[in-house]
Amino acid sequence: ELDSRGPATLEGSGRLSGLPAEPAVEADITGRVAGWPGVPADVEDLVLSLSGRPDEWRAESSARVTGDEIPPGQWSLELSGSTRSLAIESLDARLLDGRVSGSGQLDWSESAPASRARLQLDGLDLTPLYPQWPNQGRISGQLAVATEAGAIDIESLDLRADPGDLSVTGSGTIDPAGDSVDVTLEWQQFAWPPVTDDAEPIVSSESGRIHLTGRISDWRAQVEAMMDSPRTPAARIEAEASGSREAADIRRLNIDAGEHGSLALNGRITWLPTMSADVDLALDSFDPGVFVGQLPGRIDGRAAIRLTRDEHWRLELGLDELEGRLRGQPLRGSGRLSWVDDRPEAADVSLQLGDNRIAVNNRETAAWQVELEAVSLEQLWPTLEGEARLEGGLQPEAGRLELTGGVDGLRYRDYNLEQADVDLRLTWLDRPSVKLAISGRNLDLRPWDRVDQLELTLDGTCEQHRLELNASGARGNIDLAAGGELGECLEGGLEWRGEVERLYLGETLAGDWRLAGAMPLTLSGRRVRAGSACLTTAADTPARLCLEELDLGESGRVVTRIERVPMDLLLLPIDPVFSLTTPLSGRVEAAWEAAGLSRLDGQLQLDSGVLKAIGDDQELLAIDSLRLDLQPGEDVPLTVGLQASLEGETTISGNARVADLRNLAETTLEGEARINLPDIAAFAHLVPRVDRIAGSAIGRVELTGPVTNPSVSGRLALEDGEIVHAPLGLDVRAIELELSGSADRAALSGRAESGDGELALTGQARLLEEGWRVDSTIEGKQFAFAGADWLELTASPRVTLEARPDEVRIDGDIRIDRLRGGLPPGTADKIEPSPDVEVRGETEDGEASAVAARREIRGRLGIDLGDDASLETESFRTELAGALELVWNGPPKPEGRGTIRLPDGSYRAYGQNLEIGGGEIIFTGRAIDDPRLDIRAVRDIFGDPEIESAGVHIAGSARNPEIELYTDPPTSQEKALAYVVTGSDFDHAGGQGALNVGFYLLPKLFVSYGVGLFETGNVLSGRYELSRHWGVRVVSGERDTGVDLSYTVNN
Structure with a gap:
C-alpha cells in the first residue's frame, strides 16, 4: 500500500512477485504532484498503471498538467518495453483547444542505439500564449525524426496555419561520425504568432530558405529570405558562409530593402581554440525602420568590429563614417571605442541627430569627458518630448564617474515632468560609494496623479548608505528614510x-x-x-x-x-x-x-459608515456592517463567506467554494441578497446625464452555480420612481418596475407617467439552446418624452420587440400627439473640427457598423406625425404632416417609406424671408438618410408686370440635392437671383451678372475685367474721363462689343 503527503500526494497499491529470479510487478497509483522544487509544472488527477517483467512490461498513465510557462492540458501516455527497448505506443495531449499526438521507439540493444519518433499537431490555438494577438490561425503539422549509428535523420517537418498561408517544411541528415551534414528548411508567409489580421507579429517573413551542406569539418550554408511586416518595409536577406568545427567565414550577409537601402556584413568568427571575431559592416542609404518602425530614415556608414580574447576580453569598434537622416533629422557621427573585460579603455565618439548631440572622449586627459545636449527629445523618439542635458567626467582607471544635468518639459506618453536636476558621484574600485541627488517638480505619474515636489538622495558606501525620499502632491505627502548595507559589493550574488x-x-x-x-x-x-x-x-x-x-x-x-x-x-x-x-x-x-x-x-x-462621492457630502449608501471570512478546508482549499447589512433592511449573504486556488474558474457560488432601499436618489451620481432619480428599491436575488456561468433568480422592484433629465425637459414620475426570474426565464413589467400621459412595459425572456430570447411590448398614450424650450415631444407608442442571439425583430406604430422641434442651445455657435483632424481612440464608422452588424435587425416601425407637429430653427420654420414607415431588412440602418409634407412655413435665404407651401420629403424605400426632396420657398413680386413670384427650389437626393433659383414665369438664373434678393431685376434691359476686378492705369484711365456668375464668358472694359462731366467707355466681350459716351450730371 502507498500513501504519501507533501509535494507528491499519492495513493495506491501494488504487488511485487517472482523474486529474485523472475521479478514481476503490478501497481495502480493515483494522486497529484504539485509544488515540487525545481519542477515548473503541477500534475493533477494522476492515474498510473504498471505491470509486467523487466524483459516485457507495460505502463499506462493519464493526468492534467498545468504550469506557469506551459499551457494546461490533459495528457495520456501508453508505454511498453523491455531491458533493451522502449516503445511509446501512444502519446495524446488535449491542450490549446487542439491536440498533440505521437508515437516512437528506442532500441539500445546494438552498440549504437537507434530511435524513431513522430509528432502530430492538430488545430492548436496559440492565443492564450500570445494574448496581445487575439486573431490567430490554428497550428497543425507533423515532425518525424530517426537516429541510427549516431546519425540524425529529419525525415519530415511540416507546419501550417489555418486560416492563413503559413507553411514551414524541412528535412535533412546530420552524421557526426561520417562527417557530413545536409539540412534544408523552407517557409512561405511565415508569421509568429500566426496572426490573421493587420497586427504586427513578433517576426514575419514572406518566404525563405536555409540550406546547410557539406562536411561538418568543411560546411557551407546559404540563407535566402524575404522579411515583411505591416509596419516596416519588405527586405530581402541573402547570406553565404562556410566553415569548419573551429570557425565560420561570412562571405556575405546582405539585407536589401529595395528603395529603403541595404546593409552588408562580412568577416570571420572563430570559437576554437579561443573566441575572436573580425567583422566589417556597411550601410548604404539604409532605413533603420526595416527593423524598428519608429526610426525611419536613410543612413550611410562604415564600421569595423574586432573581438579578441587572450588573458582579457577586448572589443574594438571603429565608426569610420556615419551620416544621413533619421526621423527627418540630419545625422552625423564618427569615432573609436575600445573595451577591456568589463570596463571601457578608450573612446573618441561624437554623434549628432538634429539639435541633439552626445560626445565621449579621452583624447587629452586620462579622464573621459561626457557631454549630452538634447534640446529636442521628440527628434530622438516619437513618444518623447522635452530637453535633457548631461555633462561630466569618467575615469575608468580610477573607477570614478561624476555627472550633473537635468531635464525640462520631459514628457513620455501620459507621464510628464516639468523640471528635474541630477547630481551623481560614483566610485566602484577600492571602496565603492555613491552620492546621488535628484530634485524635481510637477511630476504627472498619470493624468490624475501629480507630485508637486520631489527630492531623492542616496549617499554612502556598500557597507553603510542611506536613502531619503520626500514628495508632496494633491493626494498627500510622503517622507521616507532607509539605510543599510550591500553584501558582496558589486561582486555578484x-x-x-x-x-x-x-x-x-x-x-x-x-x-x-x-x-x-x-x-x-x-x-x-x-x-x-x-x-x-x-x-x-x-x-x-x-x-x-x-x-x-x-x-x-x-x-x-x-x-x-x-x-x-x-x-x-x-x-x-x-x-x-x-x-x-x-x-x-x-x-x-x-x-x-x-x-x-x-x-x-x-x-x-x-x-x-457611508459611501459618498468625493467632493460631495450627499450619502450614496449607508453600510451597517460587512464581514468576509476566508476559511481553508479539508474538502476544498478555500471557502469564502460574506455577510453584509446595508441601508434600510438590505442584506447580502453567501459563500464561494474555491476548488482550486490556481484556477478560480472552478469556483462555485451560493448567495442571496435581500434589498430594501427606501431612497435611491443618491445613486444619481452613477447614472450619466441624469439630473435626478428617486424611488425605493426592494427585492431578493439568489446566485448559485459555477462562477463562469452562475444561475440567477429572484425579484427586484422599483416603486414610486422618478427620473429627471433637464436638457431634454424629461420628467418621468410614478415609475413602477418589477423584474423577476430564474435560471432560464425572466419577466419584466412596469409603468410610468410623464406629462399628461403614461407608458406601460411588459417583457418575457427565456433561455433556449441557442441563447436568450426576449419578447417585450411598449404601449403608451400621450407620453411626454421631452419638454424643453427647444424640443417638445408627446407621443403614443405601441411597439413590440423580439430579440434573439442573432436577430432583433421590431413591429409597431408611434403616433406623434405634439411636436415642437428645434436645435439644442449652442448648436448654432458650435465649431466643428477640421475634416483632417483625427481623434486617437475614436471608433471608425466601419468598426461600429461591424459590431452592430453581428445581430440582424428586421421589422417595421410606423410614425404618424399627426396634426400638431412643427419644426423651427434660426432660419427655417415649417409645419409637418404625413407618415413615415421605417423598415429593417438586416443592417442596423433602416429604409424609409412614406411622405412628410411641409404644408406651411418660411425659409430665410439670400437675406430674405421666403414662404414654404406644399413641400414634400419623399421616402421611396431607400436609406433613411437619403430621401428625395421637393421643397419650394417663394416670395411674391410686386410692381413687375412680367414676374409674379421668385424663389428657391430644392429637389433630388438629400445626399446630393439640386438647389435652383427660379421665377414664375421662368427667366434666367441671374434674374431669379435679383428677384429673390431685391424683389426686382438688376437690369430690365437684360444685363449679365458678373464679378469685376479693375484698377486705374492712369489718373483718368480705368481698366476692368469681369467673369460671368451664371453663364460662361468674360468682359474686358476701359473707361477714360475726358472732363469732369464727359467720359467714354469701351466694352469687349463674348456677347457684346461697343463704345459708350457718357455725361455725368452730378459728379
Whole structure:
C-alpha cells in the first residue's frame, strides 16, 4: 500500500512477485504532484498503471498538467518495453483547444542505439500564449525524426496555419561520425504568432530558405529570405558562409530593402581554440525602420568590429563614417571605442541627430569627458518630448564617474515632468560609494496623479548608505528614510540588508500616518523579506495597519493585520472617485508556491459608515456592517463567506467554494441578497446625464452555480420612481418596475407617467439552446418624452420587440400627439473640427457598423406625425404632416417609406424671408438618410408686370440635392437671383451678372475685367474721363462689343 503527503500526494497499491529470479510487478497509483522544487509544472488527477517483467512490461498513465510557462492540458501516455527497448505506443495531449499526438521507439540493444519518433499537431490555438494577438490561425503539422549509428535523420517537418498561408517544411541528415551534414528548411508567409489580421507579429517573413551542406569539418550554408511586416518595409536577406568545427567565414550577409537601402556584413568568427571575431559592416542609404518602425530614415556608414580574447576580453569598434537622416533629422557621427573585460579603455565618439548631440572622449586627459545636449527629445523618439542635458567626467582607471544635468518639459506618453536636476558621484574600485541627488517638480505619474515636489538622495558606501525620499502632491505627502548595507559589493550574488527607519504619509483623505518603529528589510536575488511593522495614526480613534510577516519570492508568505483602518487609505493607490468612511479590521494570511496561490486564510470586517462621492457630502449608501471570512478546508482549499447589512433592511449573504486556488474558474457560488432601499436618489451620481432619480428599491436575488456561468433568480422592484433629465425637459414620475426570474426565464413589467400621459412595459425572456430570447411590448398614450424650450415631444407608442442571439425583430406604430422641434442651445455657435483632424481612440464608422452588424435587425416601425407637429430653427420654420414607415431588412440602418409634407412655413435665404407651401420629403424605400426632396420657398413680386413670384427650389437626393433659383414665369438664373434678393431685376434691359476686378492705369484711365456668375464668358472694359462731366467707355466681350459716351450730371 502507498500513501504519501507533501509535494507528491499519492495513493495506491501494488504487488511485487517472482523474486529474485523472475521479478514481476503490478501497481495502480493515483494522486497529484504539485509544488515540487525545481519542477515548473503541477500534475493533477494522476492515474498510473504498471505491470509486467523487466524483459516485457507495460505502463499506462493519464493526468492534467498545468504550469506557469506551459499551457494546461490533459495528457495520456501508453508505454511498453523491455531491458533493451522502449516503445511509446501512444502519446495524446488535449491542450490549446487542439491536440498533440505521437508515437516512437528506442532500441539500445546494438552498440549504437537507434530511435524513431513522430509528432502530430492538430488545430492548436496559440492565443492564450500570445494574448496581445487575439486573431490567430490554428497550428497543425507533423515532425518525424530517426537516429541510427549516431546519425540524425529529419525525415519530415511540416507546419501550417489555418486560416492563413503559413507553411514551414524541412528535412535533412546530420552524421557526426561520417562527417557530413545536409539540412534544408523552407517557409512561405511565415508569421509568429500566426496572426490573421493587420497586427504586427513578433517576426514575419514572406518566404525563405536555409540550406546547410557539406562536411561538418568543411560546411557551407546559404540563407535566402524575404522579411515583411505591416509596419516596416519588405527586405530581402541573402547570406553565404562556410566553415569548419573551429570557425565560420561570412562571405556575405546582405539585407536589401529595395528603395529603403541595404546593409552588408562580412568577416570571420572563430570559437576554437579561443573566441575572436573580425567583422566589417556597411550601410548604404539604409532605413533603420526595416527593423524598428519608429526610426525611419536613410543612413550611410562604415564600421569595423574586432573581438579578441587572450588573458582579457577586448572589443574594438571603429565608426569610420556615419551620416544621413533619421526621423527627418540630419545625422552625423564618427569615432573609436575600445573595451577591456568589463570596463571601457578608450573612446573618441561624437554623434549628432538634429539639435541633439552626445560626445565621449579621452583624447587629452586620462579622464573621459561626457557631454549630452538634447534640446529636442521628440527628434530622438516619437513618444518623447522635452530637453535633457548631461555633462561630466569618467575615469575608468580610477573607477570614478561624476555627472550633473537635468531635464525640462520631459514628457513620455501620459507621464510628464516639468523640471528635474541630477547630481551623481560614483566610485566602484577600492571602496565603492555613491552620492546621488535628484530634485524635481510637477511630476504627472498619470493624468490624475501629480507630485508637486520631489527630492531623492542616496549617499554612502556598500557597507553603510542611506536613502531619503520626500514628495508632496494633491493626494498627500510622503517622507521616507532607509539605510543599510550591500553584501558582496558589486561582486555578484548581491544581498541588501537594512531597515526602513522613517515612513510618514501626510494630508491624505484618511489623515496622517506614520511608521511606529523601524521595519527590517532584506533583498536577496529575487527574494524580499520584511520584519513586523505597523503604520499608525494619531486620530481620536487610533488605527493600525500592520505587517506581521513578509517573504516574497517564487514561493512565499505574507501576514497582515488591520485595526480600524479607514478604507480611504487602502483605496488611495487606485485613485477612487468615491469615499468609503467605514473602517476595516481583520487579519489575512496568504501563501504561494511556484505554481501559484496555495493558501488563503483570515477574516475582514467593515464597521458602520457611508459611501459618498468625493467632493460631495450627499450619502450614496449607508453600510451597517460587512464581514468576509476566508476559511481553508479539508474538502476544498478555500471557502469564502460574506455577510453584509446595508441601508434600510438590505442584506447580502453567501459563500464561494474555491476548488482550486490556481484556477478560480472552478469556483462555485451560493448567495442571496435581500434589498430594501427606501431612497435611491443618491445613486444619481452613477447614472450619466441624469439630473435626478428617486424611488425605493426592494427585492431578493439568489446566485448559485459555477462562477463562469452562475444561475440567477429572484425579484427586484422599483416603486414610486422618478427620473429627471433637464436638457431634454424629461420628467418621468410614478415609475413602477418589477423584474423577476430564474435560471432560464425572466419577466419584466412596469409603468410610468410623464406629462399628461403614461407608458406601460411588459417583457418575457427565456433561455433556449441557442441563447436568450426576449419578447417585450411598449404601449403608451400621450407620453411626454421631452419638454424643453427647444424640443417638445408627446407621443403614443405601441411597439413590440423580439430579440434573439442573432436577430432583433421590431413591429409597431408611434403616433406623434405634439411636436415642437428645434436645435439644442449652442448648436448654432458650435465649431466643428477640421475634416483632417483625427481623434486617437475614436471608433471608425466601419468598426461600429461591424459590431452592430453581428445581430440582424428586421421589422417595421410606423410614425404618424399627426396634426400638431412643427419644426423651427434660426432660419427655417415649417409645419409637418404625413407618415413615415421605417423598415429593417438586416443592417442596423433602416429604409424609409412614406411622405412628410411641409404644408406651411418660411425659409430665410439670400437675406430674405421666403414662404414654404406644399413641400414634400419623399421616402421611396431607400436609406433613411437619403430621401428625395421637393421643397419650394417663394416670395411674391410686386410692381413687375412680367414676374409674379421668385424663389428657391430644392429637389433630388438629400445626399446630393439640386438647389435652383427660379421665377414664375421662368427667366434666367441671374434674374431669379435679383428677384429673390431685391424683389426686382438688376437690369430690365437684360444685363449679365458678373464679378469685376479693375484698377486705374492712369489718373483718368480705368481698366476692368469681369467673369460671368451664371453663364460662361468674360468682359474686358476701359473707361477714360475726358472732363469732369464727359467720359467714354469701351466694352469687349463674348456677347457684346461697343463704345459708350457718357455725361455725368452730378459728379
